[in-house]
Amino acid sequence: MTDVNIAVLGAGVVGLTTALELQTQFRNARITILADKFKEDTTSFVAAGLFRPSPNFSGPNETITRKWINNSYHHWDTIRRTAEASLAGVTEISGYMFSSVSPSTVRNPYLEGLLPLYRTATKEELNLCPGDWKYGSFLTTVLIDCGVYLPWATNKYLATNGKIVPQTINTFTELTGKYDVVVNCTGFGAKYLCNDKKLVPIRGQVLKVHAPWVKTFFYGEYDTYIIPSFGAVTLGGCRQYESYNLNPCKYDALAIRERCEAMLPSLKSAPLVGQRIGLRPHRDVVRIEKEVITTENGRNLKVVHNYGHGGYGVTTAPGTSKYAVELVKEMLMGNSKL
Template sequence: MSSSSNTYRITIVGAGIIGLTTACTLLKEYATNENLQLTIISEKFTPETTGDISAGYWEPYGLKTIDERILRWAGYTYNIFLSEFFSIKASCSGIMKVSSYRLYGFNGQNKDNNINNTEKPKFSKLVRHFRLLDQHELETFDHLKPTSGFVMSSIVVEVSKYLPQLLRFLSQDNRVKFIKKKIHSLIELKDQADVIINCTGLASRYLVGDQTVRPARGQVIRVYAPWIKSAYSFDTDEGVGYAIPQSDRVVLGGTFQLNDWNTKVDENDTRKILRMCAKALPALEQIHSGRVDVGLRPYRDDGVRLEHEKTIDGINVIHCYGHSGAGVTVSWGCAKDVVDIVKTLLPPNSKRQDNLPEHEQLWRLIPNFKYIILRAKI
């Protein structure tokens, strides 16, 4: 521990949505600890993170199994995002509540006949307005000829807007320090922190030698399609496609290519994504271009690693990585569990009683003074 029993030195490695939600949760729980020293170290900050590329759609996705732990994290996060949508944060932070359709099967057949797609997914109990589609509703998508499907209220978080707001909130606290740097080994931080929180995603493959972490390459296209107001995910003869609206664009996807380290645009993937999406939403046939982004999801064979480790070097490390395509979906829930572990190692002072809603306790919207001054001059 630190030389002073009142000073807690906590370092977070990684500044994606997992790292920053963890930082915000720490500030809530240690609100009355004036001697908290929170350092966030990352090779990349927004808009260069993997999350900035993602569609930011809430649904447990890309995970080998969805267990009770995942459901607990996802449910907690869903409720935070939903409350933020019904708050002043929605516009600045890029939070949208959307109807979301999932369609199974194509041309009247299921690719995997062993899957019963008339059953509700495990996460159905977490969301609002979930229901299976009846035959009449399925006929609306008769050009796809799906065999079954459901609709629910989901959340889309524009990560490229959300992360800057979290950063601005964190930067207002003089206990928080940011360092842009690549960490090659946690031993570099041994004498600089009492607790290290590893939120490095795919980089954990090298930082802590976890060879079960590998890339799941994702390529998406951001297009101008203002008539699309709901999210759609659907089966086609070429794979699963999706269309997810954001504030001024629609994200079309996608790919989930395990063990593919290629971060360059693949034109074959671009054409395939456009073909798939046009099969579900024919008006997209007129779309021939858009901004194409590529990111590498941090897939882990054994699922998310969230646990405390005391290394042979005597370092207290809390790992939180391997979220695959569900980083946004489980972010606040994982942050809560990480901070609960930190509290067992570094007990905080008595928590400040606050009558604010939960999401306002986690982080507050900080005014953009440059924007305010600009408007004043207009």
């Protein structure tokens, strides 16, 4: 396909992964990423990066949601098996999910059968961490560290003739007449760009500590998690619905530290090396759909939306991007340039 102009709005994990998928599917197209934040300034950078969609993560229906998740896992796992894996920030990781109240908390119908290992924790394993753990699972999944992945994906994209323009898009009108199709991967920014009232922030805060002896992840209750990553261990967390505050909260930090140390006492000696805060772009359902927008200047713009991944954008970026790129193909059908 020659001479097709495609813009991707956004340079978070969803925008970059979409841009790479577009490069694979449209080898001769001109692709431009337009974004006003990059790498460590994005929400993606804040993510712990564990491949673990919530059982509540939802696309338009169960079949499509499963397809997104399955495609995503295979995409990450394929990178994980290559020599590029550590440069891309992708690795395999195993760990535990524990609960003292409900067996359903440690089950995940999306992952059982997909991951190479997902089994019930043994009695001995339930005693690994202090706490009255009654239910548990042990699983092997993948981890994607966006601190490593975003620069890797950016370089890969640029090396394949990708163009990046730092720019804030205030209205779709600015894009008419310039692109054959625009893929909207603006994450939480879509709330304003699309005036989307269904998009709500779920604030999260994580601590980064130096604890190289922690090789296994642990999930407990009250959103408590300990996730080793490239270079540091992530301690979390919190989920504050409709909070827009991007400042660190010392009470959240204290609570996270206390809960994680209660679960893994060796963390008491782990020095703090960083703190990150982000707003998960939550939307029920995640929006991946086509729209022809008639803008203020009366011209039409073909848009494929790909936003609203909530707390699971790193997990599901590849599958949702693949799906979005199929919609791009549908939108371009009948385009005289093809």
